[in-house]
Amino acid sequence: MLLSSKKEIELIRFKKKLKVSFKTSFEELNEREIFLVKIKDGSFEGWGEVSSGSTPYYSYECNNTAEIIIKEYLYPILKETFDPYVFHKKAVRIKGHHMAKASIEEALFDLKAKKEGIPLYKLYGAKKRKVPSGISIGIKPTIDELFKRIEYALEKGYKRIKLKIEPQKDYEILKQVRENYPDIPLMVDANSSYIPERDFELIKSFDEFSLIMIEQPYYEDDLYHHSVLRKALKTPLCLDESITSLRKANEGFLIGAFDIINVKTGRVGGPIEVIMINEFSKKYKIPLWMGGMLESGVGRLHNLHLAVLSEFSYPSDISESSRYWDKDIVEPEVEMVEKGYLEPSDTPGIGAEVRLPEKYFSQKIKI
Numbered sequence: 001m002l003l004s005s006k007k008e009i010e011l012i013r014f015k016k017k018l019k020v021s022f023k024t025s026f027e028e029l030n031e032r033e034i035f036l037v038k039i040k041d042g043s044f045e046g047w048g049e050v051s052s053g054s055t056p057y058y059s060y061e062c063n064n065t066a067e068i069i070i071k072e073y074l075y076p077i078l079k080e081t082f083d084p085y086v087f088h089k090k091a092v093r094i095k096g097h098h099m100a101k102a103s104i105e106e107a108l109f110d111l112k113a114k115k116e117g118i119p120l121y122k123l124y125g126a127k128k129r130k131v132p133s134g135i136s137i138g139i140k141p142t143i144d145e146l147f148k149r150i151e152y153a154l155e156k157g158y159k160r161i162k163l164k165i166e167p168q169k170d171y172e173i174l175k176q177v178r179e180n181y182p183d184i185p186l187m188v189d190a191n192s193s194y195i196p197e198r199d200f201e202l203i204k205s206f207d208e209f210s211l212i213m214i215e216q217p218y219y220e221d222d223l224y225h226h227s228v229l230r231k232a233l234k235t236p237l238c239l240d241e242s243i244t245s246l247r248k249a250n251e252g253f254l255i256g257a258f259d260i261i262n263v264k265t266g267r268v269g270g271p272i273e274v275i276m277i278n279e280f281s282k283k284y285k286i287p288l289w290m291g292g293m294l295e296s297g298v299g300r301l302h303n304l305h306l307a308v309l310s311e312f313s314y315p316s317d318i319s320e321s322s323r324y325w326d327k328d329i330v331e332p333e334v335e336m337v338e339k340g341y342l343e344p345s346d347t348p349g350i351g352a353e354v355r356l357p358e359k360y361f362s363q364k365i366k367i
């Protein structure tokens with residue numbers, strides 16, 4: 001009896017080596033710091049992931065800020081409730097820190113789904129279907145290394161290839177890629193590294209490459225210049241960093257700042273906000289797709305259960321476990337169910353067991 005009433009939150013951090021280094025316009029990573037939260041209620045365990053990574057270079061959040069927010073401000077809410085909907089409402093008061101909030105909300109939903117014996121996607125009211133899987137390729141030092149990576153992606157059956165770009169590492173590279181691969185489904189992601197006053201014409205020149213979309217060229221807090229660019233571009237414009245909530249999706253829609261949204265569970269603050277953005281997008285016919293943050297299997301499985309929501313149409317950035325790690329921490333690992341497609345499983349919750357590495361840093365807090 002005593003044991004089964006045991007409530008606890010555990011914060012787990014460890015470094016994990018990436019199989020292939022990943023360079024974006026903001027950093028180069030050879031390993032990723034994984035930050036998991038586990039919430040225990042009796043014999044049930046819910047898992048969530050802080051998707052920020054260790055640096056505040058993608059957005060202002062990082063694992064250290066998330067740890068403070070969880071311990072100082074989210075833990076007190078957990079003392080009041082384990083209901084993810086009530087938790088969400090009470091956490092609204094905390095400004096920003098969406099990745100911290102999302103990790104707890106994910107763990108609470110995983111816990112709830114496991115208690116009810118159903119997979120997460122059912123709890124979200126989604127229908128199971130196959131989600132087309134895409135891959136994000138980092139900036140490479142040579143064109144041959146980039147071609148090798150493109151060959152890998154094509155061989156594995158990924159439904160679209162996203163190339164990371166930054167000023168100077170863009171036009172010539174894209175030209176060579178298109179000369180060698182004229183027909184592959186291709187897009188680019190600039191991670192807010194272009195400057196409106198300087199790079200407007202340069203970005204417009206990418207129109208000649210028949211890209212599916214251009215993702216986040218300008219600063220994350222600049223919806224206005226994206227709306228100016230969108231009107232001048234033939235290629236659809238997709239926003240990632242800028243869309244931090246349903247409110248921002250609405251604001252961006254009203255001023256015509258994007259055609260497509262890359263939805264990330266962490267960036268928007270958790271599953272409930274993702275579901276609200278899905279409803280909004282249904283109403284205004286905005287295409288969505290599920291992004292990624294190089295999460296471990298825990299975060300990616302959460303993303304996968306949300307990627308089956310109705311408005312998610314373009315291939316996701318959820319790739320197989322083997323694209324990131326020698327061995328993922330979930331069992332079974334994330335694998336394609338058919339060439340180029342992923343599908344959430346019907347096992348309760350995220351649908352996998354978590355296998356932590358031998359060494360990790362852990363803090364347990366009784367609730």
Ligand code: OSB
Pocket residue numbers: 058135136189191240291292293294295317318319
């Ligand atoms: O901008 O989409 C991004 C990874 C880390 C931070 C930002 C981004 C990315 C990716 C990789 O593009 C997506 C993934 O495979 O998880």
Ligand code: MG
Pocket residue numbers: 189191215216240241262291
């Ligand atoms: Mg992006």
